Amino acid sequence: MAERFPHLKNSDPEVYDLIQKQIEFESTTLKMIASESFAPYEVMEAQGSPFTNKYAEGYPGARYYEGNEFADQIENLARERGKKLFGAEHINVQPYSGSPANNAVYRAIAKPGDKIMGMPVSQSGHLTHGWKVSFSGMDYTQVPFGPDPVTGKIDMDQVRQIALAERPRMIWAGTSAYTYKLDYAAFADIAREVDAYLVADIAHINALIIAGVHPDPVPHCDIVSSTSHKMLRGPRAGFILSKIEDRYQQKYYAESKFNLAQRVDRAVFPCLQGGPHMHAIAAMAFAFGYAMTDEFKEYGRQILKNAQALGGYLQQRGVALIGGGTETHILLLDFRKEEYTGKDVSQAMAKCGIIGNFNMVPGDTRKPFTTSGVRLGTPSLTAMGMKEADMEKVADFISRVCQAVKNQNIDDVAPGIRGEVAEFCRSFTIPGLA
Ligand code: DSN
DSSP: OOOSSHHHHHHOHHHHHHHHHHHHHHHHSEEOOTTOOOOOHHHHHHHTSGGGGOOOOEETTEESSSOOHHHHHHHHHHHHHHHHHHTOSEEEOOOSSHHHHHHHHHHHHOOTTOEEEEOOGGGTOOGGGTOTTSHHHHHSEEEEOOBOTTTOSBOHHHHHHHHHHHOOSEEEEEOSSOOSOOOHHHHHHHHHHTTOEEEEEOTTTHHHHHTTSSOOOTTTOSEEEEESSGGGOSOSOEEEEEOSSOTTHHHHOTTOSOOHHHHHHHIIIIIIOSSOOHHHHHHHHHHHHHHTSHHHHHHHHHHHHHHHHHHHHHHHTTOOBGGGSOSSSEEEEEOTTSSSOHHHHHHHHHHTTEEOEEEOOTTOOSOTTTOSEEEEEOHHHHHTTOOHHHHHHHHHHHHHHHHHHHHTOHHHHHHHHHHHHHHHHHTSOOTTTO
């Protein structure tokens, strides 16, 4: 295989060296951060293409710069593929990432000060769903809901009661550390009952939806936002799917001449962003095309199978899980009853080459910077080609780390486990790295 990054190697060995180190790191560790996977070469090639040079403020056919013949074509290709992939009426592919996409969602359907229902970060939600230190919690008033502290599952009756009492302008159906499927039909019934917009944030679970192993939010929601990286394996960017017409136009936007799709577009540009990242949009076009293949759908199904197999093997080895397993790509290891914390375990895992993150769990009494949980996901392992049987080995590594944390001898055992993990990883072909 031809040498990669030859120009960088010649002109900037310092940057080249760090890229090589990252490749070595990613090739020899178990990447189990639930929001990561492996982008294929094609995504990296498209992102490294001359589209990175192009200014294209505006939308296809209506740009504020000349020379956009091919930029228009690539953006239209991404839009057509994205709409087809998700069965959406409208798509905007310009958001720079997930948080800017969600910022645009607010601008399209809410006004500063409006009440919005979302899950706090400490209860499996996302920063942009109204968390106090994010723009979303500063500019809008979060009405929180969250999983039951005992079961770890959202109680839809409770969601309905809160919505009826608070009458929010919008409801976020989206999570970043949740192990159950979301019932979008039930969310939609509640939203309609209180005249709220329903927005699904599917950044974490889009491949599961594409693979048909998670309910599809598109028929039920006014807007669906997402990133195109994470398990979708595209560029680090965002996109927004929406209906064209606004079901609440008369109620909330009677004075506006713009429908819902137009308001989403105007919220992205010119309200929040300038020039779109055309290199990311080119990569998104590829990623949407790839996500329509049988190979990708099989990957989506296998993510779930691997997460469920891993959950089973971990519990056999005495590692407790929130909800006793998973219906998604995520496992939440539960250390609420232990003297050690989620942070202790995630740091110990990292010493052994198993990369996850410490995370609050439902009913957590510890602080966000220590936590009682560790969040793990299976997209990256699945992209490497791992199957259910491989999860036994992964569970074995993780349970040995937990035991070492308990025995307070992690520094003694870490080098040995680290070596075994690296050897195990080398037996797989890693997309985009091999
Ligand atoms: N920060 C991402 C995650 O890890 O879940 C979501 O944006």
